Amino acid sequence: MKRKILILSILMMMAAVFVIDSCKKSNPAPINLGTLMVGTIDLNGATAPTNVPVNPTITATFSTDVDVTTATTSNVTLTESYDALSIPLTVTASGKVVTITPVASLANGALYTLAVTAGLKASDGQVLTPISRSFTTLGSFLPAGVFAYWNFDGNANDQTGVYNAATAGIIGITYVTGRNAASGQAASFNGTTSLIEIPNGDVLENSSDFSISFWMKDDTTAKRHQFLMGLAGAKGFQFEYDSHIYGTGDRSQKGQIKMAAQYSYTGGSDQQDLWLDGVGDTKDNGGWKGWTYSKNLVTGGGTGVNGMLAQKWAHVVCTYDHATKIGTMYINGVKMKEQDFNLYGVPMMNATGLHFVGNPGNNSLVFGFIQDKVSPTLSDSWAVYSDPTNNHFKGLLDDVAIYHSVLTPTLITLMYNSGL
Numbered sequence: 001m002k003r004k005i006l007i008l009s010i011l012m013m014m015a016a017v018f019v020i021d022s023c024k025k026s027n028p029a030p031i032n033l034g035t036l037m038v039g040t041i042d043l044n045g046a047t048a049p050t051n052v053p054v055n056p057t058i059t060a061t062f063s064t065d066v067d068v069t070t071a072t073t074s075n076v077t078l079t080e081s082y083d084a085l086s087i088p089l090t091v092t093a094s095g096k097v098v099t100i101t102p103v104a105s106l107a108n109g110a111l112y113t114l115a116v117t118a119g120l121k122a123s124d125g126q127v128l129t130p131i132s133r134s135f136t137t138l139g140s141f142l143p144a145g146v147f148a149y150w151n152f153d154g155n156a157n158d159q160t161g162v163y164n165a166a167t168a169g170i171i172g173i174t175y176v177t178g179r180n181a182a183s184g185q186a187a188s189f190n191g192t193t194s195l196i197e198i199p200n201g202d203v204l205e206n207s208s209d210f211s212i213s214f215w216m217k218d219d220t221t222a223k224r225h226q227f228l229m230g231l232a233g234a235k236g237f238q239f240e241y242d243s244h245i246y247g248t249g250d251r252s253q254k255g256q257i258k259m260a261a262q263y264s265y266t267g268g269s270d271q272q273d274l275w276l277d278g279v280g281d282t283k284d285n286g287g288w289k290g291w292t293y294s295k296n297l298v299t300g301g302g303t304g305v306n307g308m309l310a311q312k313w314a315h316v317v318c319t320y321d322h323a324t325k326i327g328t329m330y331i332n333g334v335k336m337k338e339q340d341f342n343l344y345g346v347p348m349m350n351a352t353g354l355h356f357v358g359n360p361g362n363n364s365l366v367f368g369f370i371q372d373k374v375s376p377t378l379s380d381s382w383a384v385y386s387d388p389t390n391n392h393f394k395g396l397l398d399d400v401a402i403y404h405s406v407l408t409p410t411l412i413t414l415m416y417n418s419g420l
Contacts, residue, residue, distance in 0.1 A: 254304020
């Protein structure tokens with residue numbers, strides 16, 4: 001009898017050891033992604049969202065607590081698809097939640113990929129199966145690094161929050177449907193009184209490298225010059241468009257568009273015009289000595305500059321690279337004009353960048369006219385705002401962006417293609 005009891009006791013002990021050993025060998029609860037949100041926007045759904053703000057706070061909630069030492073930028077990355085740029089992030093963890101915040105604003109209308117590697121672990125050591133999710137930011141595509149940006153979605157505020165229009169400097173402006181759903185609204189100018197004034201515009205221009213991008217839809221029924229924008233005219237910079245159609249003997253047969261700007265060099269500054277007439281003249285066939293490229297838009301039945309700009313949306317970009325001394329104009333993603341200051345000789349071959357030389361009190365950047373309406377720099381009769389016949393812009397303007405850098409041809413083409 002005692003022997004049976006002993007055997008039973010041994011069997012029970014073995015069973016207990018087996019149970020304990022089985023418990024030791026059971027795996028901890030796996031770590032899985034539960035939700036991935038930006039506010040109320042789901043980044044973990046079947047369809048990648050296209051309405052994520054450019055300053056998102058991304059919240060990832062997991063099935064179990066996260067090891068905070070593994071919630072790092074080595075294991076959590078955000079990549080900008082158009083240039084494969086790795087976006088600097090701040091990553092923190094508390095309990096089951098990992099918070100991911102870009103250090104700077106993302107680009108508008110751009111595709112991003114968020115990736116979390118197996119290096120992110122649960123607090124009990126369980127490893128995550130790697131995940132990858134994509135999303136697109138709001139708006140028309142706009143490369144990161146913009147210095148000032150006006151999208152005219154119901155107001156004239158700079159989306160960087162710095163260069164907003166003066167309250168008294170918005171006259172005769174309405175906000176209308178833009179070129180597509182992604183672009184939102186556009187500012188409409190009536191051709192006689194409309195303007196938007198941006199104080200401290202000289203800061204926008206004073207830069208070694210410079211790019212300006214905008215969308216325009218010009219109402220050419222008036223068949224005249226029109227001032228799209230200006231910062232004390234060419235004492236800063238200005239854009240004008242001539243929608244006349246001239247006789248065949250005139251070099252600008254079918255319209256022209258021009259950016260006139262002030263460039264600094266040691267000891268002074270000078271105005272130079274980057275302008276396109278569509279005739280195709282360069283330094284090698286009768287054009288000015290610095291013109292290295294000029295697209296011909298009129299031969300073979302071409303419709304000229306007016307063919308691109310009259311009564312239709314067009315994307316215009318001008319850049320200046322102070323290292324190469326080259327200024328370039330693009331329309332609808334295509335290079336149209338290029339000038340090289342190295343070929344101009346002294347002093348322009350020593351140009352260091354764009355520079356405002358107008359009067360300190362006349363430094364408003366004006367959309368819809370050439371200069372400040374109250375304190376004009378130019379005294380010419382044609383530059384007086386109060387005269388409704390003085391080349392006020394008539395048409396639509398949208399997505400004006402200024403960079404203190406040189407936008408690449410690839411980015412410019414992407415901006416046009418994504419903005420259609």
